[in-house]
Amino acid sequence: RIGYIRGEFVPLTKASIPVMDRGFLFGDGVYEVTAVIEGRLVDDAAHLARLERSLKEIGIVNPHTASQWTRLEEEIVRRNKLTNGLIYLQVTRGVAERAFKYKDGLVPTVVVFPQFSPVQYNPLTKTGARIITVPDLRWARCDIKSTSLLAQVLAKHAASQAEVSEAWMMRDDVITEGASSTAYIVTQHGDLVTRALSHETLPGITRQTLLRIAQDLKLRIVERPFTRQEVLDAREVFYTSASTIAIPVVEMDGVPVGGTKPGPVFEALYATYMQEVMQLTPV
Numbered sequence: 713r714i715g716y717i718r719g720e721f722v723p724l725t726k727a728s729i730p731v732m733d734r735g736f737l738f739g740d741g742v743y744e745v746t747a748v749i750e751g752r753l754v755d756d757a758a759h760l761a762r763l764e765r766s767l768k769e770i771g772i773v774n775p776h777t778a779s780q781w782t783r784l785e786e787e788i789v790r791r792n793k794l795t796n797g798l799i800y801l802q803v804t805r806g807v808a809e810r811a812f813k814y815k816d817g818l819v820p821t822v823v824v825f826p827q828f829s830p831v832q833y834n835p836l837t838k839t840g841a842r843i844i845t846v847p848d849l850r851w852a853r854c855d856i857k858s859t860s861l862l863a864q865v866l867a868k869h870a871a872s873q874a875e876v877s878e879a880w881m882m883r884d885d886v887i888t889e890g891a892s893s894t895a896y897i898v899t900q901h902g903d904l905v906t907r908a909l910s911h912e913t914l915p916g917i918t919r920q921t922l923l924r925i926a927q928d929l930k931l932r933i934v935e936r937p938f939t940r941q942e943v944l945d946a947r948e949v950f951y952t953s954a955s956t957i958a959i960p961v962v963e964m965d966g967v968p969v970g971g972t973k974p975g976p977v978f979e980a981l982y983a984t985y986m987q988e989v990m991q992l993t994p995v
């Protein structure tokens with residue numbers, strides 16, 4: 713795999729980062745994950761806009777313009793012949809002697825690399841996924857896509873131990889979001905419910921596109937928190953992320969939920985999403 717590491721395109725096995733990088737020492741950085749489907753960069757402009765916002769929130773000057781970022785991503789697609797997978801990009805505050813306080817004007821460390829993964833050929837899209845619920849152990853600014861991901865590492869490990877695909881995080885009895893996804897239910901009244909944006913969740917880019925599609929399809933969207941019990945009572949349950957687009961949920965904590973197969977609301981949203989992706993111009 714060829715990555716773009718600190719200004720150069722290099723094989724990932726040859727790449728290295730200084731020990732004093734604040735990303736390594738403090739998790740002092742932010743990241744983005746963008747899907748590549750049949751050679752198309754999915755929701756690219758929106759991911760780059762969120763990157764800009766995350767950087768601003770933690771006081772790092774964006775080292776590239778959106779069009780420079782896109783050119784880097786396209787170069788990664790071409791050099792790796794990446795047809796289906798993900799582009800990971802990360803910006804850290806840079807390299808300095810270890811101290812919590814930082815000086816302005818450090819040179820940010822930029823890393824971009826591909827991951828080969830099936831995205832839209834994920835079998836879970838058809839079969840549905842099993843999930844568990846876990847406590848949400850994160851800090852108070854979950855809207856920043858920070859590389860400090862210990863809570864999510866623990867949540868995903870719990871999911872892996874339980875042999876399920878995702879962990880939904882809860883504060884009290886309310887679902888905040890998935891460890892790496894946005895959570896939704898369709899109620900028995902047919903309302904599509906997901907949380908409103910706040911500091912408690914990441915503003916999902918897939919969520920943004922999916923809700924616009926839901927609006928186009930004239931679905932009733934209700935942005936509000938929902939409880940674990942509401943998931944058990946829901947007609948449909950699913951989650952979204954760039955790395956999966958959308959996955960239906962058929963079991964939570966060992967209990968069947970949302971029917972035994974993908975529901976009609978999920979199917980309509982997913983099909984439309986993929987149709988729109990295929991209208992994009994390939995790299």
Ligand code: PLP
Nearest residue numbers: 892893894914916917918953954
């Ligand atoms: N919520 C969290 C905590 C995430 O880590 C992610 C993605 O990794 C999402 C939601 C989904 O966001 P997106 O649709 O932008 O991938």
